[in-house]
Amino acid sequence: MARGGAPPASSSGSEPLPRRALRKLLLVLGSLLMSLYASYCLAGAARVLARDPAPILVEQAEEVAGTPRDPLMQSQPGGEGNKRLPQAVIVGVKKGGTRALLEFLRVHPDVRAAGAEPHFFDRSYGRGLAWYRDLMPRTLDGQITMEKTPSYFVTKEAPARIAAMSKGTKLIVVVRDPVTRAISDYTQTLSKKPDIPTFESLTFKNRTTGLIDTSWSAIQIGIYAKHLENWLLYFPIGQILFVSGERLISDPAGELGRVQDFLGLKRIITDKHFYFNKTKGFPCLKKAEGSSKPHCLGKTKGRTHPNIDQKVVQRLREFYRPFNMKFYQMTGQDFGWD
Numbered sequence: 001m002a003r004g005g006a007p008p009a010s011s012s013g014s015e016p017l018p019r020r021a022l023r024k025l026l027l028v029l030g031s032l033l034m035s036l037y038a039s040y041c042l043a044g045a046a047r048v049l050a051r052d053p054a055p056i057l058v059e060q061a062e063e064v065a066g067t068p069r070d071p072l073m074q075s076q077p078g079g080e081g082n083k084r085l086p087q088a089v090i091v092g093v094k095k096g097g098t099r100a101l102l103e104f105l106r107v108h109p110d111v112r113a114a115g116a117e118p119h120f121f122d123r124s125y126g127r128g129l130a131w132y133r134d135l136m137p138r139t140l141d142g143q144i145t146m147e148k149t150p151s152y153f154v155t156k157e158a159p160a161r162i163a164a165m166s167k168g169t170k171l172i173v174v175v176r177d178p179v180t181r182a183i184s185d186y187t188q189t190l191s192k193k194p195d196i197p198t199f200e201s202l203t204f205k206n207r208t209t210g211l212i213d214t215s216w217s218a219i220q221i222g223i224y225a226k227h228l229e230n231w232l233l234y235f236p237i238g239q240i241l242f243v244s245g246e247r248l249i250s251d252p253a254g255e256l257g258r259v260q261d262f263l264g265l266k267r268i269i270t271d272k273h274f275y276f277n278k279t280k281g282f283p284c285l286k287k288a289e290g291s292s293k294p295h296c297l298g299k300t301k302g303r304t305h306p307n308i309d310q311k312v313v314q315r316l317r318e319f320y321r322p323f324n325m326k327f328y329q330m331t332g333q334d335f336g337w338d
């Protein structure tokens with residue numbers, strides 16, 4: 001009898017035929033299960049690799065983001081449109097009014113934005129551009145993909161990394177009086193940690209001499225001219241739009257007009273889209289994106305600030321003045337903070 005064929009009833013002497021046949025059957029079933037399990041594991045590994053690919057080297061990134069043949073630009077199965085890397089990013093500043101700007105911009109039919117802050121260029125760069133792109137909403141041709149992460153503005157590596165993704169990325173910075181911004185920043189921290197020292201004591205290295213503690217992030221972030229210098233090493237000034245956080249509140253439609261022009265969008269968002277909500281004390285949308293209901297920003301936007309010693313406020317104004325002047329000069333805009 002050939003190998004592998006059914007053995008004669010007496011070939012092993014003692015074992016009866018049904019038991020041996022059963023053993024063979026179990027062996028065959030066992031190896032079948034093993035190979036099924038192995039292929040399942042291999043497929044799993046492939047899925048993990050596809051979800052979390054190796055980080056893309058900075059040198060490769062520009063090529064990756066800009067080439068149409070690039071897999072990052074290819075369409076995604078299931079769903080309308082494609083996920084694309086953002087063509088415009090709101091890079092700052094923290095507490096400047098970045099959420100208000102993004103919420104207002106989303107009303108535009110040609111703007112689609114990531115909801116949460118991706119923090120890719122500061123915290124998650126190692127995950128690679130494919131990971132970043134996956135956080136983006138799908139867009140149709142002609143629509144702009146956007147995101148906002150205010151901490152990018154003060155992240156040393158962010159300008160080079162964004163330029164490596166695409167040198168053509170449009171950047172938007174919402175700026176606000178650095179003194180009010182610092183108090184707003186402090187108010188946010190206080191809401192999470194009520195036991196922190198007073199704003200006044202954190203402001204100074206030495207209160208008697210009036211020496212400001214520039215290492216405190218609430219103070220540091222407001223030195224806009226210094227941070228901007230870092231961006232200008234990688235982007236021309238014309239590729240950065242500076243939005244006034246104050247005017248975003250007093251005249252949202254006016255600021256949105258400038259933003260739409262900068263992004264090359266038709267001016268669709270106008271004063272008809274806003275109303276002033278007296279209870280909130282801020283402009284709100286008559287209709288939010290994808291809804292017919294009025295929409296104000298949440299409770300964490302527009303908090304009541306604690307009263308700060310006016311002498312400390314004055315000292316901070318003096319401290320920021322030269323930096324503000326430099327910033328006006330660099331941007332060609334007077335924000336009227338002095």
Ligand SMILES: Nc1ncnc2c1ncn2[C@@H]1O[C@H](COP(=O)(O)OS(=O)(=O)O)[C@@H](OP(=O)(O)O)[C@H]1O
Pocket residue numbers: 093094095096097098099100150183184185187245248249282283284296297300301302303
């Ligand atoms: N329309 C509207 N509604 C509510 N709040 C508005 C609006 N426009 C601008 N602002 C101001 O936005 C400030 C918060 O800024 P950000 O969204 O950039 O903050 S964050 O960095 O994302 O935490 C927030 O700061 P605080 O007032 O200190 O809370 C607001 O002053």
